[in-house]
Amino acid sequence: MATEYSYLTILDTRYKALEVVEEKLISDSAPHPWYNETLCDVNESVVRLGVVKGSYHWHNHPKEDEFFYVVEGQLLIDLVDPDDAATSQEHPRTIVLSPRQGVVIPKGVMHRPRAPERTVMLMVETNTIQPTGN
16 A cells, blocks of 8 residues: 655656756746656656655665755755664664755665755656655
């Protein structure tokens, strides 16, 4: 049974090849505090726009890496490192991303993105990733 989350996620691709991507226009008009939209396809991957504030849920992607890049605001990504017994959901390691910083979260790593303020980010991931994770 699928879990319902209070996020607005649009999986349909907005822009085709050779169309100019208007990230700022979309992010400025994002209608929801946790908004995710697929901007374009690149080979077997997609570029998604996230306009977020608050916490996402803990999840992982067992077969795919995921790249986060902050455009505006600040993104915190809590991690449970399977190779570090000291980390857990109660005591995670946290990566802090400011504008113009990015990070790859490797496949299988349990993570929870959160934003203390309105944050605009781009994500690059394979087109098989469901934005709600597993």
